[in-house]
Amino acid sequence: MQKIDLLGCTKEEIKDFVTVKLKEKEYRTKQIVHWIYKKRVTDIINFTDLPAGLRDKLTHLVQIGSLQLISKEISQLDGTTRYNFKTQDNYIVSCVYIPKLERKVVCISTQIGCSVGCVFCHSGKMYFVRNLTTGEIVEQVYAVRKDVGEINGILYMGMGEPLLNYDNVVKSIKIFLDTDMFAMSKRRITVSTVGVVPNIYRLADEKLGVKLAISLHSYNDEQRKWLVKRLKFKLNEILEAGVYYAEVTKTKFTIEYVLIGEINDSEEHAKFLVKLLDKLPKIRKFVKINLIPYNTIPEEKFIQSKLDTIEKFKQILVTNGYLTFIRKPYGNDINAACGQLGF
Ligand code: SF4
Structure with missing residues (x-):
């Protein structure tokens, strides 16, 4: 019998399981959630304020996590750490801990492989295998937090397109926001999408208030x-859709733009981008732009943009009134930077 992964359950779902399936009192939910998320204990036998009989039942019916940590690579450049896990069906899932941003951030994966196929991304070169379960998404943050201590930011920017695994991603956000679970602030969670338009509208209307990067x-x-x-x-x-999201959530959305040498990085390209954005007059108020220098991946011959080219591109956007930043790459030496996750 397949065990229920409690890391993939909201508090409501744990309550239903406890009261309906186990026919236990509701307060047991609070105790279980407290052990998992506040005391960070995953061995049910150690939930010492639960009766032995209940611990026994739980051990047979549930598991707390399903991923097995198989390796951890630490960047010599900046301390960025790539965690590689094995799933129960023997695939590799990676997430990246980035300690050098102003906050301690984890960048997590949402799918095994990716069906979108961006030419500059290692995941895009892989075949799509399956969506990650809610438990597998949540466990990446759970495991890193157990290893390094408190986490102050979560980026849905690892392998996979989050909005093509919509239900599991939304459920994981609810678990991260729950004050009895991860208690993350909504503004410290960013969902990145390549532009799955209907699901950007859906996510806005969920009223979760997390940040969006397009x-x-x-x-x-x-x-x-x-x-x-x-x-x-x-x-x-x-x-x-981005502007709608920003209006509903009352926060700016981010445009991510990978700069690839001689492909999309010239001054002329920057002016075209300004022209595109200017077609939506109110967008200036709602957007900020992150320029991401392309990170090399195996079997791809793209070149990186020169530093002065990147700076000129930025200046054109800034001069035209767009708040623009150049994103520093993290974990380049361990294949943990943007677009480098793959298996
Ligand atoms: S950049 Fe994102 S959406 Fe594109 S292939 Fe890579 S993981 Fe998929």
């Missing part, structure tokens, strides 16, 4: 179709 990467639809192979939405539809 990976745009291009200034026109034709080029984007080549860069982001298997996503049909047009740039203006994606940007409109």
